[in-house]
Amino acid sequence: xxxxxxxxxxxxxxxxxxxxxxxxxxxxxxxxxxxxxxxxxxxxxxxxxxxxxxxxxxxxxxxxxxxxxxxxxxxxxxxxxxxxxxxxxxxxxxxxxxxxxxxxxxxxxxxxxxxxxxxxxxxxxxxxxxxxxxxxxxxxxxxxxxxxxxxxxxxxxxxxxxxxxxxxxxxxxxxxxxxxxxxxxxxxxxxxxxxxxxxxxxxxxxxxxxxxxxxxxxxxxxxxxxxxxxxxxxxxxxxxxxxxxxxxxx
Numbered sequence: 001x002x003x004x005x006x007x008x009x010x011x012x013x014x015x016x017x018x019x020x021x022x023x024x025x026x027x028x029x030x031x032x033x034x035x036x037x038x039x040x041x042x043x044x045x046x047x048x049x050x051x052x053x054x055x056x057x058x059x060x061x062x063x064x065x066x067x068x069x070x071x072x073x074x075x076x077x078x079x080x081x082x083x084x085x086x087x088x089x090x091x092x093x094x095x096x097x098x099x100x101x102x103x104x105x106x107x108x109x110x111x112x113x114x115x116x117x118x119x120x121x122x123x124x125x126x127x128x129x130x131x132x133x134x135x136x137x138x139x140x141x142x143x144x145x146x147x148x149x150x151x152x153x154x155x156x157x158x159x160x161x162x163x164x165x166x167x168x169x170x171x172x173x174x175x176x177x178x179x180x181x182x183x184x185x186x187x188x189x190x191x192x193x194x195x196x197x198x199x200x201x202x203x204x205x206x207x208x209x210x211x212x213x214x215x216x217x218x219x220x221x222x223x224x225x226x227x228x229x230x231x232x233x234x235x236x237x238x239x240x241x242x243x244x245x246x247x248x249x250x
Contacts, residue, residue, distance in 0.1 A: 060227035080232040087192035189240035200229040
């Protein structure tokens, strides 16, 4: 009688132990034996619970008041904006499709340590749709500086000198010319992008050297610096893409 009763009680446990042979102390599973069923309860380890609450990240909120504790926010913004403005100016001066009919007048010339526009130093005449004539009879000594500026301008111009006069053939706006200008636009954009990243890294490095404030504040402000500079990087990219599409006639 006692043996049969013991068999009824322990039998389901033995059966379930065959079904679940891999139960171990490490898995922290508790088996409750009953006459008809077995219940298994799993307890997640602390590190597993952490996996369920992973930080999926999100947009960093920029708090100028907090940032100003470590960073001159207006100066940071000004430096980033200046980098973008410089890129825009370079685009206007060097990448205009009307370079031979408009931008040549305002081409910047450095002479004797001072900055001038070409139209201030010479007489510019459009002889015909295919040729521009620049007369330096009243100021011939500036010609070498003008030639240097034209060749380094990226305007794809090839001036021919005859005494105190320059003859500039107007290049056709070919596909190759557009692609060359687009390539120059990308180079100028990369310069702008790198300048903004240098500004970002400059402030971050300075903050990491701070010893009189909490590490949490430094960490938070640096994340906001990255987020703020990212906004300017996106703005620079949009300006570049607009110019790129204009040059390629897209």
